[in-house]
Amino acid sequence: MESFEYVVVGAGLAGAATAWQLAARGHDVALLERTTPANNAGSSHGSARIFRYAYPDAFYTGLVLQAKNGWDELARLSGKQFITPTGAVDYGAVRQPERLAAALSSHGIEHELLTATEAQGRWGQIAFDTDVLWHPGAGVIDAHDSVDAMVAQAVAHGAALHNDWAVASVKGAAGDYILTSEDARAVKAANVIVAAGGWLRQLLDSLSLPSGYLAGMPHIEVRQEQAYHFPYADQSSNETWPTFIHKREGWQAYGLPGGSDANFRGQKVAEYNGGKILPSAADQDGLIDPVNRRRVIDYVERYLPGLTPEPYAETTCLFTNTPTEDFIIDRADGITILSPCSGHGAKFAPLIGQFAADLATGIGPVPEQFRLAARAIAAGAR
Incomplete structure (x- = not known):
């Protein structure tokens, strides 16, 4: 059975960005995709997503500025522009x-x-x-080409890409997880990052997460x-x-x-x-x-x-x-949950990958409003 330090589940924009960040930092990474990266059944296919700075909350506007640095870096590494300016x-x-x-x-x-x-x-x-x-x-982001470029960067840094690998369950504990596919294949991982998008809901009960943590998960x-x-x-x-x-x-x-x-x-x-x-x-x-x-x-x-x-x-x-349209970027034991959502996550992809890699490796913080514990406290205050 293959064994990896980090396994990323899902090769859409968020998962591809996370695999790129982890592999570029020298980690041993596998990227598992249920079909192929940016396939038509997911949220990251096609060549047209809006890139914008305008948000009613200045918090998100600031995050777009940070994300733009990642887009510029991807363009530099790939020799290709992924955002067409339009205003x-x-x-x-x-x-x-x-x-x-x-x-x-x-x-x-x-x-x-x-x-x-x-x-x-x-x-x-x-x-x-x-x-x-x-x-x-x-401007306009080419989502499909962006995923391809980020996957290419991850692979160039040694990540293993496994297509047609639909995860059915994640069992075990931090440092020792076994991921099993729908057709009964398996890999081992010390840490798992789940970037399954629309498949997250059906996977939640199959993940080795604390019951209290699952109870705090917002409705998806x-x-x-x-x-x-x-x-x-x-x-x-x-x-x-x-x-x-x-x-x-x-x-x-x-x-x-x-x-x-x-x-x-x-x-x-x-x-x-x-x-x-x-x-x-x-x-x-x-x-x-x-x-x-x-x-x-x-x-x-x-x-x-x-x-x-x-x-x-x-x-x-x-x-x-999510009910608030905020993302979920959170970690319990050795499993990181990553769900940029509500139709506005594409523009943040490089930054989301950075946040997820920082959280999974323990080297950096994630904005508190993306953490489930902070959400629970805020809900209690209301």
């Missing part, structure tokens, strides 16, 4: 552009607050209904989200499209220039958390809800005049949500 616009009565601007100001990040009329003059392809926050440092909601690619109304136009988040009462939409998986022909548009809730990632069926499709088409007709309201491509993906 971003945020608007809508619930989005509160002024609050976002305050968070950006606290970190010295370039931005502008525009009236709806001023914004319409710049981006006539979008119909704005409130004041607008513009920050030019935003898995959704099968839907995204649609709409063609540009004028394919010959040189108009530059920013990414956008539009949030009003009862509705949140987001969009970004589609990547290579949709032939760069239009905008990827979706309703945030508009998909059905699943028992676990294993229950996804990849089917588009026609009611959701109609809702998004109606939105495009009303608010995105620069697009033809007929999707030329559509896809599903997984969102794994």
Whole structure:
């Protein structure tokens, strides 16, 4: 039976980043992936994820600044850029552009607050209904290429990548775990990092975690989200499209220039958390809800005049949500749980890998709001 110092479960953005960090520090690492890295059944597939600094909480804005250093390092090592600059616009009565601007100001990040009329003059392809926050440092992440690059860095530093290795259980104690696959293979590990995304829920009871720790785990909601690619109304136009988040009462939409998986022909548009809730990632069926499709088409007709309201491509993906939309990065005995989620984890991937590696090796702290003990104390205070 193979034996490793650290075994990382899941080769999406979070797991790949963690394996890269651990291997680059000289640790003996295996990366176990249930199919292949960044596969279509997970949350890290495709070529279009939003990179942005705008958050209502300045805490997250600061984390994006830290994460950008990791993206720059990955680009330097790989000789390839993974973030295409586009800028971003945020608007809508619930989005509160002024609050976002305050968070950006606290970190010295370039931005502008525009009236709806001023914004319409710049981006006539979008119909704005409130004041607008513009920050030019935003862009689009190629998630699939990023995973491939981080896995390549991990392997280059000696990590072992095991594809088609679906973990069924983790048994044992710190320093001596046995991971068993669904087809009865096994590896040993002194430490385990679980970055299973939408599969975390179904794995929890199969992990060798203290019962009290499991009792403190927040509810994890898995959704099968839907995204649609709409063609540009004028394919010959040189108009530059920013990414956008539009949030009003009862509705949140987001969009970004589609990547290579949709032939760069239009905008990827979706309703945030508009998909059905699943028992676990294993229950996804990849089917588009026609009611959701109609809702998004109606939105495009009303608010995105620069697009033809007929999707030329559509896809599903997984969102794994916590009640607060905060991440889980925590450790019990020799097992580290790593669940960046709620649809906004991609931009933090290099930093999440650093946090997880620091926590698993004991050399550095993790923000307290990602730790389960801190969550429990906060919940008790409420």
